[in-house]
Amino acid sequence: MSVTASRAGRPEVVPWPDELAERYVARGYWEQRPLGAYLDDAAAGRPGTICLVDGDVSLTFAELVSRVDGAAQRLHGLGLRAGDRVIVQLPNCWEFVVIALACFRSGVVPVMALPAHRRQELTAIARLTEARALLVAGTVRGFDHEQLAHEVAAAVPGLRHVAVTGRRNRPDSLDLVALCAPAGDTSARAAAPDPGDVALFLLSGGTTGRPKLIPRTHNDYAYMMRTAARICGAGPDTVYLAVLPLAHGYPMAGPGILGTLVSGGRIVILASPAPQRALAAIAEHRVTMTSLVPAAVIRWLDHLAGSPAADLDSLDLVQVAGSRLPDEVAARVTPALGARLQQVYGMAEGLLCMTRPGDPDAVVHHTQGRPICPDDELLLVDEDGTPVPIGEPGILLTRGPYTPLGYYREPELTAAAYPPGGWYRTGDVVRLRADGNLVIEGRDKDLINRGGEKIAAEEVENFAHQLATVSQAAAVAMPDPELGEAVCLYVVPRAGSTVTLAQVRDVMREAGVAAFKLPERLELVDSLPVTAIGKVDKKALRADIARRRHP
Template identity: 40%
Template sequence: MSVVHTPWPDDLAAAYRAKGYWRDEPLTDVITRHKGETAAATAILCGERAFSYTALDRLSDRLAWALQRRGLRAGDTALVQLPNRAEFYVVFFALLKCGAVPVNALNNHGAFELLSYAGQIEPRLAVLWRGHALVEPDPRGERPDSLLGQLGGSVGLNRVLLLDEAADDDCLDGFAWADGAALDAAEDGRPEGAIDAKGVAFFQLSGGSTGTPKLIPRTHNDYLYSVRQSVEVCGLDATCRFLCALPAPHNFTLSSPGALGVFLAGGTVVMAGDPGPATCFPLIERHRVTWAALVPPVLTLWLAEAGHTAADLSSLEVVQVGGAKLSASFAERVPAELGCRLQQVFGMAEGLVNYTRLDDDPWTVFNTQGRPMSPDDEIRILDPSGHPVAPGEAGELWTRGPYTFRGYYKADLHNARVFDAEGFYSSGDLVSRTPEGNLIVCGRSKDQINRGGEKIDAQEVEDVLAGHAQVNFAAVVAMPDALMGERSCAFVLAAPGTKASGLRRFLRERGLADYKMPDKIVFVDSLPKTAVGKIDKQLLRETLKREQPDLNAAPVRSTVTA
């Protein structure tokens, strides 16, 4: 059994292999390739624990072997939600070694997202953290309204493993990785079967653009090439000490070049429980961190604290910033206030990654979001009619290449909208291109809100709001914000007496993630419409930009701001 994905055409696949992009090697190669002295090097620092490459390889072997003995087979799927701890990588590589295909949910995803992922992949296995609020009240899923109860009732899980659970049979800790150095090489602890390097390795998560979370099948070939090329462009080597402060499963922190790139280069990943300076600055000093990956709102916090901290940040060589557009004014402050180089990263979980290069001139580093990393990244910038824009003008970004996927999982109708006949993917980003080939992000063409790097699909929130008995209609749009880039505002048509607090409580009860909660709720008696009868969201956005609602277009009854 295997997870089906949309393949690349034969001619392109042959070309990518001929050029050495695809080598039919498994993604686990980033840790198994280390032999001799490099195998003893430190791969992960997590609190007081240190894991060598040998330990990471053997621990994931042991877990894979144990899962196989409990019935997990190649082609089975798994739902994983773990915090920023070394166990995330042990589980990730163990599942790859089993041939199982995981979805790695972010730790701030709620029941809505987890149940959506589970409904799409029908997992045989769930690996969760007992400390997560969704799991703690009923870790055994005995109540049907608990998360595990809902998962088991809807998709029929075969097994659940919990991190930090006391019962041995359901406990990840029971697989004896508390001490990463105390391992033996027992043959019965190694998984059986070869990894299908041509197949799907795992599902990455889309930012959300169609009302339900979409899953992106990433193959061993395309993802490993993305990691290798990122390492080459960024110049990583074994001296790199990378701070994993953003969520470990995020595409940015996993592969751009992220932890997988650091593993490939033989460096060390330092785990941080959260990205705030109070957590990260002492880790930078203690472990002599050289690289960090941040989103713009976190960078602003670092910059605000850098002049007041007693921590020694002198080891920092590069801070990468991605996930949302970074303003030039903040970009220019990085070298002076953090004492390191800035690298802007504009990438997507669907594939294409752009970097400013470390030897680019200051204007390029501060004002652009970089250029594609692969010679075979194909870029088209098109106007609304599908024609190429004039040089320097903004248009919608379409792309294809050796590591850009060819279709969302089980989403044929949506794929027909976002891919053209030649396999180019519509990213939904509005960009312009400099004469040197660097991209400047100008905004979004899709109905999506980029809240400090977290992508919020407006339709998804609207659909949940529409389930409230007193809500007649809701329109969710982005509003500009100096810190986050964008925040969300919900214009709501509702019965008299409806309260914003009640709507927020309803959204939480439905399991919507906290970051998707509307930052502002505006109750209105009507909503403006376009000539064809659709809600005029552009007018709503303009209303918010003016900071004073247009009462003729959207009469306001009451406004509540978070």
Template identity: 35%
Template sequence: MNKEHESAGAGRETVTPFPEAPLLARPLPDIVWDRASADPEGLAVVELGERGDTTMTWRELVDRAERIAHVLLALGVRPGETVMVQLPNSAAFVAASLAALRIGAVCCPVLPALGQRELEYALQRSDARVLFVPEEFRKRRYAQEVRFMAEARRTGRLAHVLVVAEDSALAYDGDESGTGVVFHDLVRSTAAARPAEHPPVLGPDTVAHLLFTSGTTGEPKGVPHRMGTLNRAALLMSRRLGLTRRDRWHIASPMAHHSGFLYGMWVALLLGGVQVLQPVWDADRALEAFTRWRSTFMQGATPFLLDMVDAVDAGVPPPQSLSTFVITGASVPRALSARARSSLGIRVCAGWGSTETCFATLSAPGDDEELVTATDGRSLDGVRLRVVGEAGRPLGPGDEGDLQVTGPCLFEGYLGRPDLTEEAFTADGWYRTGDLAVIEPTGYLRITGRVKDVINRGGEKIPVGDIEQLLMTHPAVRDAAVVAMPDRRLGERACLFAVLSPGGLLDLTAMQIFLEGEKVAKHYWPERVEIMDALPRNPAGKVQKFILRQLAKGATGRRTGEDDGI
């Protein structure tokens, strides 16, 4: 392959040596247990709660994880077995995850937002026998829901449910409902448990994590990652951003996604930093927590940053400690980045990655602002990128095509789906991301859309990402997404779904005038405008365009009436 068509970044065989190399090969539990010995009274976890914040030292965290590990062993969990965790961002989540890892089990976090249908799928695909749930969270009674599922025999091999209940008097042990699933009160179980002894020997090749994709482009797929892969991914990110154990992580992104689990909890545990966990997102509560707990780093989707900027602009004190925010799930809206610098006094960095690849690209805090807002960063050490055309041939810098990735943090295949694995990889071992992208002459990556998001208007492909970015600079637009709507003559046309700023007004004519002023070709203009209160997003903050495409089929907005241009 012609090397000039790849982005900067070495291949697997020439990965830059790590000053942190000892951390790469060590299992995360060993690192955390050593931290507890060296700094037992040091602050490890803060959980923001409705009734006040709770804290946990390193000694307390390890003690709780040891006790949960003993419970798991007593339930017959063995190395390599999947343990599913459906808990909100909490100290219980951290302890349960560490407990599973401590005994060599595979930690499989799933979103609290999953409904019974999605949970059933995950349980069956993962073969999990043990599930952690809260008794109640956001007015949902999880244990009761799982009991109903068990009675209907829709829980796969599930045998034990460990319930995290605020009221430890709830007696779940020895459930005799005849469902075949025993419900345990985790608080009461761990209170009487002895610490686990003789943990299994773990290594960098131990499968530690199973994450399911969001399923926005098909059925959710199980993506396993090894201990060493997660360590390297966390260290690559922390090196690019300059993070150390002196930093504090504010984790509001769901811990059932890489943003919360890997780039929040895992990296904080690996480096020995404090993690501040927010179970339910609220910008005012987050800003209050920054003042009290002095977190320096946060990663999340655009709505998190936008909400904080709006709150500060409305009079809430800005976060004095926060220095870096990494936007994931979408490119950085230029106008938002400028507002965040002005209102919050922080540096905004952009990155691109996926469940399968971990972070592949990331900008650095010292990068030129134009690069941060116009691209998705540059490749991390050891990661290689290429953009290919329709015939699969690599394209040159500046050309748009299908993005493919290889490198040291790539997954090895989908759980139980060799057919999907084969489809995902090229013959020479590169992962097909499904994204459209451009690698700039500078080596920085620019994601321009999803392959399935392409709008083909009578043979002319519309640059969806660029149009969305441009529309986000309109003063009346708070959020925007452009999707295809079917058209009998041209095949597809573009439909804009917009969320307006307070007091903002936008209709089709106003949008046309704006795009004309920006010198945008008319055949790139969206031909419907639909106003929404909020764009549909998954818990990680990604816009669910499949929902918008369905809405666009019955959209009521008025077409432009312009000449088709064909």
């Protein structure tokens, strides 16, 4: 495996030990092929078959491959070479698919930013990765991503190119649609990247406004994508509806758009999971599979309860992940949608668990599945690191052939999250049943899971402390019927002062923070509870807000 070396001589990407890499190759998990090769295989067998639909845009496999080759050539023409990083901040659109595959083809490494990220997150990501280009939409829902991209480029040396979909308002922006035009010469491909190289960076929540970067190699990502596709039964007849943000690993490769394409299937792209449009798309395109988060499932079920039933006969499998799906909601999915439910639990850092088609309701309704690989190892421990018995809740540690061993350029954070032995400490509290399925119980880390988006409590607290009227602040997860968790901020005001939720949110907006991190509720208190050793007792605060929400 190639490893990028830092100026200090330390690896910036932690490699798998040779003995593990050899084992994963010998057992067939790593096929030693770059991601682009799998698309070529699918296209060779079905060149004239439509494989991508996005509104008025329909592409056959041959047309998709031609655009991927064209984009790869034009990235090279911009001076981008294998190993160079580009930030991809695009909404759900066909250009996202073409650019991602073009990067995989050429060895350029896409950094998958979220459309909700703003100046603070994008600037931090660009500096950390030394990104050379930033690919964005134009104006979306009134927000000018093009202008923001140029502000980031001005602040980050080496970020030379801004490419924009749709209408461009500045002459120094590149036309991303033209960048994705078909290739003039499909024989002029650059050398394929090494399968052990980093293929892409996924993002995980950070504590200081800078998301952690998770390096995923061609080998490990291809294994996860292929295995998820096999478990879900993806093939040439699969029509996958992509409604969640494609920059997340779940709708991208669990099996998502990539797993569907390499299986010879078709992807249909929508901007959001809004039920009226999504359910109409299922009927129009004869969708067979989709991926949702619990909040979207609830909206779909509520919509169907008050509207005439849509034609959902084609829908066979509905995946749900991102946060714990309430058992009572899980039981409503199949009767309402007429499709099988598959619960999914995973993380950008690697591990992927799924219930299996054919599992009994007792598993599908009440668990979040089991690992996809025989070499996925699970270890549940208590707060002292002592293993807990099967059936007892414990903090989950894992390791396996698609769980990387560290964050990019973050030795301190890597040391904290990756104990000795190649384990990754997920921060999730789970129960392991005797049948091998996991039940998610909560978190042990100070992290809030808002509809699948991870928010560091410390980041919210730091912004609250920028107000002179705030003496103490503590952010905690608050139960939410749709999102699973939302952000509640407890504040102790300074004597004689008042603090409002609007003031805190304004501070965060002015700093250019992603909107999903803004607190939804403010609780003013005289003091914060503390533990025996003097730390703020977040457990007590979470229990308090749960009582206030559901007295």
